[in-house]
Amino acid sequence: MSAIGDVARLAGVAKATASRALSGRGYVSAETREKVVAAAREIGYVASPNAASLVTGRTQSVGVIIPFISRWFFSEVLESLEQSLLTQGYDMTLYNLPPESPERDRVFDFFLARKRFDGIISVGVALSDQEVDHLHRLGRPLVGIGGPIRGVPTIEIDDVAAARLATEHLLSLGHRDIVHVGGSQIDEMDFHVHRNRLRGFQAAMLAAGLAVSGCFYACEFSMPGGYARGLAVLGDPRRRPTAIFAASDEIAFGLILAARELGIRVPTELSVIGIDDHPYAEMFRLTTLAQHPRAQGELAVRTLLAELATRSAAGEPTVLPTNLVIRSSTSAPRARAI
Numbered sequence: 238m239s240a241i242g243d244v245a246r247l248a249g250v251a252k253a254t255a256s257r258a259l260s261g262r263g264y265v266s267a268e269t270r271e272k273v274v275a276a277a278r279e280i281g282y283v284a285s286p287n288a289a290s291l292v293t294g295r296t297q298s299v300g301v302i303i304p305f306i307s308r309w310f311f312s313e314v315l316e317s318l319e320q321s322l323l324t325q326g327y328d329m330t331l332y333n334l335p336p337e338s339p340e341r342d343r344v345f346d347f348f349l350a351r352k353r354f355d356g357i358i359s360v361g362v363a364l365s366d367q368e369v370d371h372l373h374r375l376g377r378p379l380v381g382i383g384g385p386i387r388g389v390p391t392i393e394i395d396d397v398a399a400a401r402l403a404t405e406h407l408l409s410l411g412h413r414d415i416v417h418v419g420g421s422q423i424d425e426m427d428f429h430v431h432r433n434r435l436r437g438f439q440a441a442m443l444a445a446g447l448a449v450s451g452c453f454y455a456c457e458f459s460m461p462g463g464y465a466r467g468l469a470v471l472g473d474p475r476r477r478p479t480a481i482f483a484a485s486d487e488i489a490f491g492l493i494l495a496a497r498e499l500g501i502r503v504p505t506e507l508s509v510i511g512i513d514d515h516p517y518a519e520m521f522r523l524t525t526l527a528q529h530p531r532a533q534g535e536l537a538v539r540t541l542l543a544e545l546a547t548r549s550a551a552g553e554p555t556v557l558p559t560n561l562v563i564r565s566s567t568s569a570p571r572a573r574a575i
Contacts, residue, residue, distance in 0.1 A: 240282070241255055241256055241259075241282070243280055243282065244259070244273060244276045244277045244280065244282045245273075245276075247276040247279065247280060248269075248272045248273045248275070248276040249272070250269060250272070250273060254269065254273070255273050255276075255277075258270040258273035258274065259273060259274070259277060260326065296328075296353045296354065296355055297326055297327050297328060297355065298327065298328040298329070298330060298352075298353070298354050298355060299322055299327050299328070299329050299330070299354055299355060299356050299357065299358060299541065300329075300330050300332065300348075300349055300352065300354040300356075300357045300358070301315070301318060301329055301330070301331050301332065301357070301358045301359075301360060302332045302334045302344065302349075302357065302358075302359050302360065302362055303315060303331065303332070303333060303334060303359075303360040303361060303362070304333070304334055304335075304336075304360075304361055304362055304427065305333075305361070306331075306333055308458075309486075309487065309513070309515055310361075310513065310528075310530050311360060311361060313530035313531055313534070314360050314361075314382060314530045314531070314533055314534040314537075315331070315360070315534070316531070316534075317530065317531040317532075317533070317534025317535055318358060318360075318534040318537065318538060321534060321535050321538035321539075322538055325538065325542060327355070330352070330354070332344050332348060332349075334362055345368055345371050345372070346371075349372065349375065350371070350375060354377060355377065355378075355545055356377050356378040356379065356380070356541045356544065356545060357372060357375075357377060357378070357379045357380075358379075358380050358381075358382070358537050358538075358541060359379065359380070359381045359382065359383075359386065359389075360381075360382045360383060360537075361382060361383040361384075361426070361427055361428070362381075362383070362427055363383075363384060363386075363427035363428050364381075364386055366387070369386060369387050369388065369389070373388065378541055378544035378545055380392070380537045380540045380541045380544070381537075382533050382534070382537050383427065383428050384427065384428030384429075384554075385428075385554050388552045389552055390540050390544070390551050390552055390553060390554075390555070391553075391554045391555065392533045392536050392537055392540070392554075392555050392557060393428070393533075393554055393555070393556055393557070394528050394556065394557055394558075394559050395556055395559075396428075396429075396430055396433035396434050396437065397433045397434070397436050397437040397440070398437060398559075399434070399437065399512055399526045399528065399559045400417075400433070400434040400435070400436070400437025400438050400441075400482065400484070400512065401437035401438070401440050401441045402437075402526060402559070402561060403437075403438075403482050403510045403511075403512060403525075403526050403561075404417075404437065404438045404441035404442060404482050405441045406510060406524070406561060406563075406567065407480040407482060407508060407510060407567065408441060408442075408445050410480075410508065410567060410568060410569045410570070411569045411570055412479050412480040412508060412569075412570050413445075413447060413479075414478045414479045414480070414570075415442065415447075415452065415478055415479070415480045415481070415482065416452045416453065416454060416470065416478045416480075416481055416482075417434075417435060417438040417439075417452060417453050417454070417481070417482045417483075417484070418453075418454045418455075418456055418463060418466050418467070418470065418481055418482075418483050418484065418488055418492060419431055419434050419435055419438075419453065419454075419455065419456070419458075419483070419484030419485075419488070420434075420455065420456070420457075420458045420484055420485075421455040421456070421457075422435075422455070423455075424457075424458075426458070430484075431458075431484065434484045434512065435453060435484075438452075438453075438482055454466055454469075454470055456488060458484070458485055458487070458488065459487050459488070459491070460487045460488070460490045460491040460494075461491060462487075462488060462491060463483060463487065463488035463489060463490060463491025463492045463495070464491030464492070464494050464495050465491070465495075466488075466491070466492070466495075467491055467492040467493075467494070467495025467496060468495045468498070468499070471492075471495060471496055471499050471501055471507070472499065477501075477507075478507070479506075479507065479508065479570040479571075480507065480508040480509070480510075480567070480570070481507065481508070481509050481510075482510055482511075483509060483510065483511045483512075484511075484512060485511055485512055485513055485515075486511040486512065486513035486514065486515035486517070486518050486523060486525055487511075487513075487515065488511065489509050489510070489511035489521070489523055489525070489566075490511075490515075490517060490521055490523070492509050493509055493521055493523070493566065496509075503566055504565060504566055504567050504568040505568070505571055506571060508524075508566065508567040508568060508570070509523065509524075509566045509567065510523075510524045510525060510526075510566065510567055511523055511524075511525040511526070512525060512526045512528065512559070513525060513526070513527070513528060514526070514527030514528065514529075514562055518562070518564070519564070521566065522564045522565040522566055523564055523566045524561075524562065524563050524564045524565075524566045524567040525561075525562050525564075526559045526560070526561055526562070527559060527560050527561075527562050528557075528559050529557065529559075532557065533557060536555065536557070540555075
C-alpha cells in the first residue's frame with residue numbers, strides 16, 4: 238500500500254509539504270500542489286480519513302438536511318453544496334428530512350447526534366426551537382439556507398421584496414388587470430414562501446391603488462400545477478387578466494403552455510413573469526426574478542468553513558439580492574376593443 242512518503246519522494250518534496258498539499262491545510266504553491274496530486278494519482282495513494290481525523294480532530298464530513306431532492310431549487314442548491322465541499326476536500330452525507338414525524342426525530346436524535354460531522358447545513362428547513370437547541374448542544378457549526386434560524390448564520394432572499402418587484406414590473410408596463418398564481422397556503426413551504434410572495438404581490442397592487450380581492454389563485458408549486466390553474470383562469474375571456482405574476486418559474490411555464498393551448502398569445506395578449514431563473518426560462522423566453530440557488534449553496538459552504546476555522550458564528554441572516562431578467566414573456570398590454 239502506498240504511503241505519504243512515497244508520494245513525497247515521487248513529487249520531490251518533503252512529507253509535510255505533501256501532506257499539506259493533499260489535505261488543503263496550510264500554504265502550498267499551486268505548482269507544488271499539482272505535482273503532489275499527480276504523484277498521488279500515479280501511485281494510487283488515498284489519504285486515510287481516520288488517520289487525518291486523529292491528527293486534526295476533523296472528519297472532513299458535513300451533514301446536510303433538506304426537505305426535497307427532486308424540486309428544482311433544492312436540487313440546484315444540493316449540487317452546488319456537493320461541488321463546493323468536494324473542492325474543499327469534504328464529504329457530504331444527505332438526509333431527506335420529512336415533516337414532523339418519528340423519522341424526523343430519528344435524524345436529529347440518532348444520525349446527526351452520533352455521526353461525527355464537522356458541521357451541518359440546513360436547506361429550506363424551518364427548525365423547531367427544540368431542534369435548534371439539540372443541534373447547538375452538539376457543538377458543531379450550523380448554517381441555514383432559506384430563512385432565519387435562531388442563533389445560526391443563514392442565507393436567504395427577501396421573498397416579499399422579490400414578489401413586489403415582479404409585480405411592479407408588470408405595473409410599469411401599464412398592466413392593471415393582474416393576478417397572482419402561487420402556492421396554496423394549506424400546502425405552505427417552510428419559511429412561509431407562498432405567503433410572503435403573496436404579500437409582496439398585494440403590497441405592490443395596493444401601492445398602485447388597485448384592489449387585491451379575487452386576484453390570487455392557488456395551485457401546486459409545479460409546471461402541471463401552473464398548467465391546470467392556467468386553463469381555469471384563462472379559459473373565460475370575460476374574466477381573463479392581461480398579466481400574471483407566477484410564484485415560481487415552473488408555475489409560469491405551465492401558465493404559458495395553457496395560454497398557448499387556448500390560443501392566447503404571450504406577451505401580446507398575456508404577460509407572464511416568474512421567480513427563479515430556472516434553466517428552462519431562456520427556452521420559454523420567460524421574464525423572471527433570478528434568485529441564484531448555486532450562489533446560495535457556495536456561500537453556505539464558505540460560511541460553514543469560516544466557522545470551523547474561527548469557532549465563532551455571527552448568527553445573523555445574509556439576504557442575497559435577486560435581479561430582474563427581462564425576456565419576451567412580458568410587454569405592455571394590448572388595447573382592448575370597446
